[in-house]
Amino acid sequence: MSLALKELLYKLADDQLILGHRNSEWTGFGPLLEEDIAFSSMAQDKVGQSLALYTLLQTLGESDPDTVAFTRNANQFHNCILVELPNQEYDFSLIRHFLFDTAEALRFEALSNSSYEPLAQLARKIRGELRYHTLHANTWIKQLGSATEESITRLQNSLVVAMPYALGIFEPSPYEAELISEKIFSGEADLQKKWLEKIEATLNQTHLHLPDWKTIIPVYGGRTGKHSEHLQPLLDEMSEVFRIDPSAEW
């Protein structure tokens, strides 16, 4: 059970840490001051949540959170590839935020019933915070997804680009059966099903169309350390700040 649990925690924590850092890159560059603050706040939430998850891993015998966050190489990270992709234009960041955070909110909802009580407790807390993230994503998707021809086209194009990576969020773990039978987590397949229903319901309120996901080949690999070329430079940047001042508050 311990290996399965650790793999699950690493994937949760690494997703939050990496997307948190991508979000923080919007600081000072958002299309509106409010958006700047929103992405910075979500970054702070996500990095904080990753720290709490790394702290859980420490109680299971892993290294301390700073070492785990800042001294591993790309091939030791378990995040999905979607979260490491560069921010690109705002429309791509927004689509990623919508696709990922919808999944994350459902994931922590499921985990709040985990048989592993420390994770269930943390998940009950995190799911409340994530409501604000999904509120933010849904508000903008609904607004811009029905606004001008340009905003609709841009978002639709980003949706098509992001979709194979978004399906990669649900790359099955080698411990899927064990996690489900031990009631630690209800599993990726179940999560993907709920996620598709949820994003489709939101997109139906806009002029955007969910691409036919059955014809899309998911981009897997992130969960087993096979990442895109974009992860290592991001990690180098993060750990550079850490090496300059290991006690720096981040």
Place this chain on the structure above:
Amino acid sequence: MNKILHILETVKDPEIPVLSLVDLGVITDVVVDGDTVLVKMTPTFVGCPAMDYMKAEVETALQQHGYKPHVTISFEKPWSSDLISEKGKAALKKYGLAPPPDNKLFTDLEILETATCPRCNGTNTELKTPFGPTLCRALYYCHSCKEAFEQFKPV
């Protein structure tokens, strides 16, 4: 025990100096054993940057009164904005921050769309962004006062 609570009452939220940690609801457990005091605290937000500072302040306050504090951070009883005491909510309002609405009502996000203005008590208000200057505050605009105000977010 009352004595300990009195000491803890003197420790304030660094972001809202009128609000004690007890009224904020982040002290979830206190056990006194001789001069040793076990305190359990829980963060308002998991990523709350002030948590380490608040923990250190609690330790210092107890030490100053001759106690041996042992403070741990736990998610056993997770914080929710409903844990802010009535006294705490009144202090927030006086400070110019709209207190959070009952979290039980927060099943629908529509509850966030308006808030009661702490200046004029008016409800002709509009949510500008749920992400204010700190993680725990949302930004509103009051159409009566024609000025912005902040609300302590329901979580």
